[in-house]
Amino acid sequence: MKKLISVVLTLVLMLSFTTSVFASESKITKKNGFEMETIDDTKEHQKIKFTNLETGEVEYVESILENGKYVYFSTNDEGKQKIESVNGTIKITDQETKEVKYLKPIKSTIKDDIKVEDASSLAAAWWEQVNMYRSSYAIDTAKLSLVAGILASIYGGPVTGVITSIASYLISINAPNVWYIVRQYQDQYDLNHWMDETYYYADPNYSNFRGVEDRIYYTDYNY
DSSP states (O other), X not given: OHHHHHHHHHHHHHHHHHHHHHHXXXXXXXXXXXXXXEEEEOSSEEEEEEEETTTOOEEEEEEEEETTEEEEEEEETTEEEEEEEETTEEEEEETTTOOEEEEOOEEOOSOSOOOOOXXXXXXXXXXXXXXXXXXXXXXXXXOHHHHHHHHHHHHTSOOOHHHHHHHHHHHHTTOXXXXXXXXXXXXXXXXTEEEEEXXXXXXXXXXXXXXXXXXXXXXXXXX
């Protein structure tokens, strides 16, 4: 009996150690010349610290859920900027000077014969694709926190590991733009229930696929 108890306690300790190790490893990652540390990760607020492994420069990106919509903040040596999607554009506001800059999407002129990676497992039988379009935004910055905020505002969800990984890759290759394809789905059992899948690419011919994020939401549907 004592031997059994000893074995059980050993297993519990091993499990606790393993869990703590994985939790620690998942909090800090290194990709494309940056260290990324998740400081806060809840439904309402995400905050990630970036450290440039070559220069030591530190930046922060945050996503905050306000009235059902995410807004984003980039903090770097140029100040703090608020990033938000407004009427089909991306609005960037300097929090000190209040200077406003708008990024407008650049519609693609490529024909409709591009293969879209089927990277999502959420598009189950009840989701029917009702629209698909492609576009791009000029990045025009070397600040990782700002690029991460721009990418997140395109799909409309929180800043995630997928988003920061794509952003760091684009920074590492000095990409002038980010190219993306959006698939829109409607729930056939609830016509107010929608899903957008956003596929991100690093090349203008929509090759060099970097990742996909999805956003599920409700909206009014006109019958």
